[in-house]
Amino acid sequence: MxxxxxxxxxxxxxxxxxxxxxxxxxxxxxxxxxxxxxxxxxxxxxxxxxxxxxxxxxxxxxxxxxxxxxxxxxxxxxxxxxxxxxxxxxxxxxxxxxxxxxxxxxxxxxxxxxxxxxxxxxxxxxxxxxxxxxxxxxxxxxxxxxxxxxxxxxxxxxxxxxxxxxxxxxxxxxxxxxxxxxxxxxxxxxxxxxxxxxxxxxxxxxxxxxxxxxxxxxxxxxxxxxxxxxxxxxxxxxxxxxxxxxxxxxxxxxxxxxxxxxxxxxxxxxxxxxxxxxxxxxxxxxxxxxxxxxxxxxxxxxxxxxxxxxxxxxxxxxxxxxxxxxxxxATDKQLEVFNKVSIIYGSLIGVAFIVLPFFPSLISIPLWVPIIYLVVFGISIYFSKTKELVYRGVLTTLGIAITLLIIAPSVLSKNEETSNSMKPIANFINSIDKGHQLYIFNDLLPSLQFYTNQKIVTLNNGHNLTQREVQFQKDETYKTHLFDLTLQEDIDRLKTNYSNTKRIIVVKTKRGIPEELSFLTENLPYKKTFKKWTVYYE
Known part of the structure; x- marks a missing residue:
């Protein structure tokens, strides 16, 4: 055993x-x-x-x-x-x-x-x-x-x-x-x-x-x-x-x-x-x-x-x-009920996988996913029937989990922006980057530094995520990569070298950039729009 x-x-x-x-x-x-x-x-x-x-x-x-x-x-x-x-x-x-x-x-x-x-x-x-x-x-x-x-x-x-x-x-x-x-x-x-x-x-x-x-x-x-x-x-x-x-x-x-x-x-x-x-x-x-x-x-x-x-x-x-x-x-009757509940639960997930490929605007599901799910789910139901009644619903539930473990990575990889991953944007930036400085406007996106292997500059315009805890810093060198745009002195500090620097700036599309900060995208003739984000670059 x-x-x-x-x-x-x-x-x-x-x-x-x-x-x-x-x-x-x-x-x-x-x-x-x-x-x-x-x-x-x-x-x-x-x-x-x-x-x-x-x-x-x-x-x-x-x-x-x-x-x-x-x-x-x-x-x-x-x-x-x-x-x-x-x-x-x-x-x-x-x-x-x-x-x-x-x-x-x-x-x-x-x-x-x-x-x-x-x-x-x-x-x-x-x-x-x-x-x-x-x-x-x-x-x-x-x-x-x-x-x-x-x-x-x-x-x-x-x-x-x-x-x-x-x-x-x-x-x-x-x-x-x-x-x-x-x-x-x-x-x-x-x-x-x-x-x-x-x-x-x-x-x-x-x-x-x-x-x-x-x-x-x-x-x-x-x-x-x-x-x-x-x-x-x-x-x-x-x-x-x-x-x-x-x-x-x-x-x-x-x-x-x-x-x-x-x-x-x-x-x-x-x-x-x-x-x-x-x-x-x-x-x-x-x-x-x-x-x-x-x-x-x-x-x-x-x-x-x-x-x-x-x-x-x-x-x-x-x-x-x-x-x-x-x-x-539990009684046999109660266990039978749970077994049926497990099968219904797994079946509903299967139906979702069958239907979702017809709605690519919502989520991208490879065509092989529902096939794999239904096959493995069916095997788990068949296998559970050979065991004691107390195990059947439990094994069916485990079969659902195992099936999702198999297929979920592929589904997530096809829907990275939907799942809040910045990897597709990082790949795009890596493809165009030729010595550019990467700026992130009013958001904290550490994965872009993870994937691009360059120090990013965070432009804080009041968003809670960009409020950094700097009280433990030993000096002010951190200010090279952090600007508080709610302060005029930081805006002036940014402008000093900003226009003379080859740059890429990432902005959340629905927020955009306020008119008073429009200089951030001046002389950036190109842009690439993703589901949630816009990348401006030269």
Whole structure:
């Protein structure tokens, strides 16, 4: 059985990695992380992240550092940027299996939990989009697993628990504590256990502070203002200010999106849980711990003002484990319903792939895509029918996920502008560039620097993305590549050399350039229009 699982894990990793380079980096988050990692790689400065030459302390450095290893192994490209995300996702699936088996010591339950999580659209999307969230989820799961193992007469796992928390701190700061402490708190509440503290915890805390101090203490000692920046701007503002980083969302944001990003199993599990909610909580068992922990995480993150769907990614492994425990106790009738729901869900996706090629103005779908999808989807349905009823809907859902993993890279590569990738524009700029200076008007487009290998000049005209944090700069050399066009002195500074420089300027078409800044496109006789962007050049 173990050999089969290892082979299945390697095959799934192969599916995750195949064609992982076909589509370009997407703006803004993935391109930002990729470019910061590139600058760290090229400048060999693992402690001080920079974005377009300006210090960028929004996040701790782990994600950038591990991405630089990807660049060392595979080159500075999309595959190198995304490589370790796939490893991280596979580790998450294994940890889901181990945690599920620890909570519900039945191999069937553990396997179903792993399969459900592996087929979750949100988990797959996170593994294909370079941000901190997938890595953070790995550390959260490793922390929970280590804590459970330490409780189960393996106290040395306490050291791994604190080590994993420390790595979470080096990935996304104190946010790693929220899902971990809410899970532990739910366990203590349900089991009526008192907090414990012993010599293992003392050593564990030393491990935690030893690992985190490698970076935090170093940079705070170099610049004490960074501590205040971390606490006020990066922590407090994200919690209390809806305008922070332009990510304010209403309270119900996660409640609406969560069922959509874990189709089709999460809505079904939610329905079955709701039917027996009071009874499940009253049992005060592992299932009730998972229910309380996930509800607490969702509630807390819903209260926070800034929201992105990947922020609550650590919820989904717990929900997959909860779902597996419910599936193994479900009636045959309920399992048959879920099996039909899975087939209908997959069929609707198939219909969409068949119809969309007739609407090329919306999206470009190669003609072979619906054929491949229907063939693989059909095979997954046939294969699932040979298994136990409890596995059928789950395997059908996994078949859908595997099919999308196969075809999604090609679809994305045909629709890069639609998916917010600047790679086609960068390729055009590279084809015409003969010593031009590249200017970006009122937007932050780090992927253009990533792809063109030249330092771009950002022209800030008030857009929130172009508001850079320059308080940690040691001098004003950054002003060579950053102009604030809301200030007359910067306009004058730009005009000094602008007209005498061979230049290319990229502008978002719907925004355009204000009349008072029309000098930006003077003497640029040519332009190339893309879906969202216009490139002026000479």
């Amino acid at each position: 173990k050999l089969k699982l290892y082979i299945a894990a390697l095959c799934f990793l192969g599916l995750l990695l195949i064609n992982n380079h076909l589509w370009g980096l997407t703006e803004t988050s993935e391109a930002r992380y990729a470019e910061i990692s590139k600058e760290m790689f090229e400048n060999n400065t693992l402690a001080h992240p920079t974005l377009l030459g300006i210090y960028h302390y929004h996040k701790p450095p782990f994600t950038y550092q591990i991405t630089t290893i990807g660049y060392q192994l595979f080159g500075v490209n999309e595959f190198g940027a995304r490589f370790f995300l796939q490893i991280s996702f596979l580790i998450q699936i294994i940890l889901v299996y181990l945690i599920a088996f620890r909570l519900f010591p039945i191999k069937k339950t553990a396997l179903i939990a792993a399969l459900l999580y592996a087929s979750s659209p949100i988990a797959i999307m996170a593994s294909k989009n370079l941000t901190t969230d997938s890595y953070l989820t790995t550390w959260v799961l490793l922390s929970i697993y280590s804590w459970l193992q330490a409780k189960s007469k393996h106290p040395y796992y306490t050291f791994l628990f604190y080590g994993a928390i420390a790595m979470g701190f080096l990935t996304k700061g104190p946010l790693v504590l929220l899902p971990v402490l809410l899970f532990i708190g739910s366990w203590k509440l349900i089991k009526k256990e008192k907090p414990t503290f012993n010599g293992y915890h003392i050593i564990g805390l030393l491990i935690f502070f030893g690992l985190t101090s490698i970076w935090y203490v170093k940079i705070i000692m170099e610049n004490p203002k960074i501590l205040d920046y971390f606490i006020k701007d990066q922590l407090v503002q994200r919690v209390v200010s809806k305008n922070a980083f332009n990510r304010g969302k209403p309270f119900w944001f996660y409640l609406v999106l969560m069922p959509l990003v874990a189709l089709p199993w999460l809505p079904f599990i939610g329905y079955l849980t709701g039917k027996k909610f009071k009874a499940s909580i009253a049992k005060r068992n592992e299932k009730s711990i998972l229910i309380i922990a996930t509800l607490a995480i969702i509630l807390l993150f819903s209260i926070f003002k800034t929201k992105l769907i990947f922020y609550i990614l650590p919820c989904f492994p717990l929900l997959a484990i909860l779902g597996a425990s419910i599936f193994t106790e």
